[in-house]
Amino acid sequence: xxxxxxxxxxxxxxxxxxxxxxxxxxxxxxxxxxxxxxxxxxxxxxxxxxxxxxxxxxxxxxxxxxxxxxxxxxxxxxxxxxxxxxxxxxxxxxxxxxxxxxxxxxxxxxxxxxxxxxxxxxxxxxxxxxxxxxxxxxxxxxxxxxxxxxxxxxxxxxxxxxxxxxxxxxxxxxxxxxxxxxxxxxxxxxxxxxxxxxxxxxxxxxxxxxxxxxxxxxxxxxxxxxxxxxxxxxxxxxxxxxxxxxxxxxxxxxxxxxxxxxxxxxxxxxxxxxxxxxxxxxxxxxxxxxxxxxxxxxxxxxxxxxxxxxxxxxxxxxxx
Numbered sequence: 001x002x003x004x005x006x007x008x009x010x011x012x013x014x015x016x017x018x019x020x021x022x023x024x025x026x027x028x029x030x031x032x033x034x035x036x037x038x039x040x041x042x043x044x045x046x047x048x049x050x051x052x053x054x055x056x057x058x059x060x061x062x063x064x065x066x067x068x069x070x071x072x073x074x075x076x077x078x079x080x081x082x083x084x085x086x087x088x089x090x091x092x093x094x095x096x097x098x099x100x101x102x103x104x105x106x107x108x109x110x111x112x113x114x115x116x117x118x119x120x121x122x123x124x125x126x127x128x129x130x131x132x133x134x135x136x137x138x139x140x141x142x143x144x145x146x147x148x149x150x151x152x153x154x155x156x157x158x159x160x161x162x163x164x165x166x167x168x169x170x171x172x173x174x175x176x177x178x179x180x181x182x183x184x185x186x187x188x189x190x191x192x193x194x195x196x197x198x199x200x201x202x203x204x205x206x207x208x209x210x211x212x213x214x215x216x217x218x219x220x221x222x223x224x225x226x227x228x229x230x231x232x233x234x235x236x237x238x239x240x241x242x243x244x245x246x247x248x249x250x251x252x253x254x255x256x257x258x259x260x261x262x263x264x265x266x267x268x269x270x271x272x273x274x275x276x277x278x279x280x281x282x283x284x285x286x287x288x289x290x291x292x293x294x295x296x297x298x299x300x301x302x303x304x305x306x307x308x309x310x311x312x313x314x315x316x317x318x319x320x
Contacts, residue, residue, distance in 0.1 A: 002032065006039035014039060027060035028053070030070040037074050046083055050075075054090060065099055072105045084109040100126070104136045111144055119144070138166065139175050146179020151188040154180075158195075170196070174207045181214030189214055205231070209242040216249035224249050237269065244277045251284035256293055259284070264300065 005014040014036065021028060036049045053059050053071055061070035068091040075084050088106050091098070098106070103126045110119040123141075126133075133141070138161055145154040154176050158168050173196040180188045193211060196203060203211075208231045215224035228246055231238055238246075243266050250259035259281055266273055278301055285294040 002035045006035050009039070011039060011045075022058050027058050028056060029060050030062070030064060030074065033059070033071060034074040034077070037078055037080070041078065041080075046075075046080055047086070050083065050087055054087075065101070066096060068096055069099070069101050069105075072102060076105045076108060079112070081109040081112045085113075098129075100131050100134050100137065103131065104134070104140060107137075108140055111140070116144075135166070135169075138168075139172055142172055142176040143179050146176045147182060149180065149183040149185050149188075151180060151185065151191070154192070155195075168196070168199070168201065170201050170204050170207060173201060174204070174210055177207065177214075178210045181210055181217075184214075184218060186214055186218055186220070203234070203236070205236050205239050205242065208236055209239065209245065212242060212249075213245040216245050216252070219252070221249045221253055238271060240266075240271055240274050240277060243271060243273070244280055247277060248280050248284070251281060251288075254288070256285060256288065256290055260293055260297065263297065267304075 002014055002017055005011075005017065018028060018032065018036070021032070033049070033053050037046055040046050040049050050071060053067065056067075059067050059070075061067040064070040064073065068087060071087055072084055075081075075087065084105060088098075088102070088109075091102070103122060107119050107122050107126075110116070110122060126137075138157070141157060142154055145151075145157065158172070158176075161168050161172075173192055177189045177192050180186075180192070189211060193203065193207070196207075208227060212224045212227050215221070215227065224246065228238065228242070231242070243262065247259045247262055250256070250262065263273060263277065263281055266277075278297065282294055282297055285291075285297065
């Protein structure tokens with residue numbers, strides 16, 4: 001019921017339901033908090049939710065260590081980074097000590113807010129307090145090094161992980177490659193892509209998609225196409241994001257026939273186009289004044305019955 005009220009933006013009804021749950025003796029859980037915070041995304045309203053749960057006597061926060069971790073975890077999934085800082089200060093004021101999960105979330109928030117000096121201070125503090133980096137800490141560190149275009153430091157960190165008995169996973173390598181691709185260091189991306197396979201870590205669809213997207217953004221469609229073909233050879237089926245990147249790349253170089261063919265071919269490969277794919281190709285067709293092809297795409301959408309409720313938005317792409 002709370003989820004329904006959330007999707008309908010019936011905030012008062014949501015609060016009444018929470019009050020009714022408490023009156024009937026049902027514990028409010030981390031799931032309850034998550035639904036509320038998702039619905040009340042505005043900072044002012046979000047703080048009201050947080051304050052209520054901090055003070056609540058009925059908040060059952062399993063499987064987290066304590067209520068603050070449950071709250072912080074929900075906030076990070078909603079990218080409420082400024083709110084995370086405030087909750088962390090409340091946590092310290094009330095005398096609660098952070099654990100590894102807490103540190104990971106706070107460091108993530110500091111990085112997202114561009115406060116790298118505080119990020120590194122927290123990392124040092126974590127070590128002084130006797131906490132070793134876990135799987136997620138290393139993933140965050142690789143993300144920071146990738147976005148900072150520091151491949152040598154990333155390589156040293158990967159070697160350090162192995163030395164202490166933590167084998168880098170496909171997630172670690174993909175996170176690093178994603179960061180490096182966003183700063184345009186595609187040579188380093190390819191190096192770590194090869195490096196992960198040397199160590200028996202098989203790239204998955206997300207890894208391939210990150211590589212393909214990096215090549216597309218850099219205007220290197222031939223390399224993107226080669227990576228796309230390699231996916232099938234390795235038994236990895238592209239997902240909707242892979243196809244969207246390839247279709248965008250084809251459109252960027254004016255290969256509209258191939259882009260439209262790939263759009264139609266997606267379904268036969270077990271991958272249905274989403275709204276982003278449709279708007280990507282229609283946007284490029286509109287800008288290139290390819291009116292007939294744009295109308296064919298809209299016809300394809302209608303025939304498939306996809307996103308009928310969004311047809312009003314789609315139709316504006318017909319006016320090429």
